[in-house]
Amino acid sequence: MNIVESFKIAFSSIWNHKIRSILTMLGIIIGVAAVIIIVAIGQGAQSMMTDELFAVDKNVIELYYEQDFSDEEGMMGDFYYEEPEITQEDIQILQALPDIRSVIATNSAWGSVTYNDKNAEPEITGVSSEYFSAQSIEVLEGRPINNRDNNGMNRVAMIDTVAREKLFKENEDPLGAIISLDDNPYKVVGVYNSPIPEQFRWSEGGEMLMPRSVIALMYGSREVDRLAVIANDSERIAETGWLAADTLTEHKQLENGSYTTYDLSEIENEINQMVLIMTLFIGSIAGISLLVGGIGVMNIMLVSVSERTREIGLRKALGATRGKILFQFLIESITLTSLGGLIGIGFASATAGLITLLSPIDAMVSPIVILIGVGFSAFIGIIFGILPANKASKLSPIDALRYE
Amino acid sequence: MMKLSNIHKTYGNGALQIAVLKDINLTIEPGEFVAIMGPSGSGKSTLMNIIGFLDYPSSGNYELNGEMISSFKEKQLAQLRNQHIGFVFQQFFLLPRIPAVKNVETPLIYAGVSKRERRQKAQQMLEKVGLEDRIKHLPNQLSGGQKQRVAIARALVNDPSVIMADEPTGALDSKTSEQIMELFVQLNEEGKTVILVTHEEEVAAHAKRVITIRDGMITDDRRQDA
Ligand SMILES: Nc1ncnc2c1ncn2[C@@H]1O[C@H](COP(=O)(O)OP(=O)(O)OP(=O)(O)O)[C@@H](O)[C@H]1O
Ligand SMILES: [Mg+2]
Numbered sequence: 001m002n003i004v005e006s007f008k009i010a011f012s013s014i015w016n017h018k019i020r021s022i023l024t025m026l027g028i029i030i031g032v033a034a035v036i037i038i039v040a041i042g043q044g045a046q047s048m049m050t051d052e053l054f055a056v057d058k059n060v061i062e063l064y065y066e067q068d069f070s071d072e073e074g075m076m077g078d079f080y081y082e083e084p085e086i087t088q089e090d091i092q093i094l095q096a097l098p099d100i101r102s103v104i105a106t107n108s109a110w111g112s113v114t115y116n117d118k119n120a121e122p123e124i125t126g127v128s129s130e131y132f133s134a135q136s137i138e139v140l141e142g143r144p145i146n147n148r149d150n151n152g153m154n155r156v157a158m159i160d161t162v163a164r165e166k167l168f169k170e171n172e173d174p175l176g177a178i179i180s181l182d183d184n185p186y187k188v189v190g191v192y193n194s195p196i197p198e199q200f201r202w203s204e205g206g207e208m209l210m211p212r213s214v215i216a217l218m219y220g221s222r223e224v225d226r227l228a229v230i231a232n233d234s235e236r237i238a239e240t241g242w243l244a245a246d247t248l249t250e251h252k253q254l255e256n257g258s259y260t261t262y263d264l265s266e267i268e269n270e271i272n273q274m275v276l277i278m279t280l281f282i283g284s285i286a287g288i289s290l291l292v293g294g295i296g297v298m299n300i301m302l303v304s305v306s307e308r309t310r311e312i313g314l315r316k317a318l319g320a321t322r323g324k325i326l327f328q329f330l331i332e333s334i335t336l337t338s339l340g341g342l343i344g345i346g347f348a349s350a351t352a353g354l355i356t357l358l359s360p361i362d363a364m365v366s367p368i369v370i371l372i373g374v375g376f377s378a379f380i381g382i383i384f385g386i387l388p389a390n391k392a393s394k395l396s397p398i399d400a401l402r403y404e
Numbered sequence: 405m406m407k408l409s410n411i412h413k414t415y416g417n418g419a420l421q422i423a424v425l426k427d428i429n430l431t432i433e434p435g436e437f438v439a440i441m442g443p444s445g446s447g448k449s450t451l452m453n454i455i456g457f458l459d460y461p462s463s464g465n466y467e468l469n470g471e472m473i474s475s476f477k478e479k480q481l482a483q484l485r486n487q488h489i490g491f492v493f494q495q496f497f498l499l500p501r502i503p504a505v506k507n508v509e510t511p512l513i514y515a516g517v518s519k520r521e522r523r524q525k526a527q528q529m530l531e532k533v534g535l536e537d538r539i540k541h542l543p544n545q546l547s548g549g550q551k552q553r554v555a556i557a558r559a560l561v562n563d564p565s566v567i568m569a570d571e572p573t574g575a576l577d578s579k580t581s582e583q584i585m586e587l588f589v590q591l592n593e594e595g596k597t598v599i600l601v602t603h604e605e606e607v608a609a610h611a612k613r614v615i616t617i618r619d620g621m622i623t624d625d626r627r628q629d630a
Binding site: 005012013016310311314315316317318319320321322323324396397398399401 | 453456458459460478479482483485486487491493497499501502510511513514515558562
């Protein structure tokens, strides 16, 4: 009797007891599916949180100005916050540091844009020329914002593909078009592809880039309100951040405050830790349900084997050895539970797909989890199937045949 | 040749111990047709099971063609059940969910016979017992007599030298019993050793040798003309 034959017998026996097989598998299906879904959601949530934190780039680190408190001022209300202006010179000093690949210095605005009768509310970022290489911005049509735009306060704008779709017809040429932003005219000089992945965009209104000097003028904001550096080496991101902050503090000879940075890797570790604890916690609940499912399987296997003790006796009377009986039952219970495991995996994958589709979480079913799922269910099959089968196979053929 | 010497079989232990077979001495030569008779509970089935390697004696020797059975390993015993003996049970013991032909094939699976040969031999055997038109039927679609024929076909399929049947006609009416008995007579004429247990004189009348058991002991052993 070969393996193929055993699998055939196993499948026909499972098929012949459809209801019981399904009930047996149910515990495994639910347990395996629950474990896989939970792990998938956990991993998805984890990667979503870390992705969101490091949405743009793994080696971008932000710089912040922090004002010192002194005892006399501060708490009592006569404290006032004054953040130093970032100048082009500051940017160049940072740019010159060997660990820094580039500097992102931007400001931002919101506004309502109209062109002909079309309307959009894009997110507006004020930039200068170095922004384009720093963020690897893909210019699709026209040209990027350059230094002349900033120095000359040219009233120009670039729109991203989303905003272009909102404001222009597909065959319309946006270059040179005069759009109106909060009732002020600007000329469109380029179209670009937003570097921010779709799921991390704040609004659906698209984006727009303008010279940051123009935004500072028009909206009365600071010329640079976001300062970040891009490190050459993402491994040394924290050191690079601190180097930049200290260099800036020193260069500007600040007395009432200093530039600092956040060590994001610490936050990332904390998030990972938290997600791990959550995954372990819910996972262990799912594990318990899998165990309960396993005990259910054992119960039904015990019933099945004792119900089939006569069959075992008959097969022995017809010449089956103990080994062959055991092998057959082993194959049968493994087939049963693995089938349950596979159905569970299928169910879990479908659910994970649905979650990915309907929620921001990218639920990932990893191959390792699938492997563990199948392995574990086969293992349950071996443990809970072989014990009762072994018991039955030890009986003399006549004792097994007489079994009531 | 099957030779049983001083065979004892006891069940239970201590005060509850009961001796079912007491000092059985019996030799059966190839080609014999033996009927075992006796009152209910006398130990007929127990003896049959021991002869057919389905059960073990508590003490005594069982020699098969000069070899001691007690020295056989589990695998060798399985092989004997598979190749040497064809066993027919009173309750048929067919596997309920597979068709007749598959039931007949079962011993061949354990003999390691190829699928095609299995199917061919099983069909041949079903023809021999007159069931060529019931090959695909499930056991519950067969009458008692037909079930027993399937069981006999299964016992024959590995071409064993000994056919053993424990009350093969016990669940059948007299006409069907007669047909089944003719089958056993035919098998014996073909050279097979036939050993069967029965309560019925008409059935025993087909045998060439009748052994009577009472209280676990052979009380009579005589040859007769069938
Ligand atoms: N497993 C067992 N445990 C205890 N006692 C048993 C067992 N098997 C059989 N016996 C006893 O052995 C005795 C003989 O049983 P056996 O089945 O051999 O009788 P039998 O001659 O075949 O009877 P019948 O004609 O009714 O089939 C009976 O008294 C029975 O109770
Ligand atoms: Mg009996």
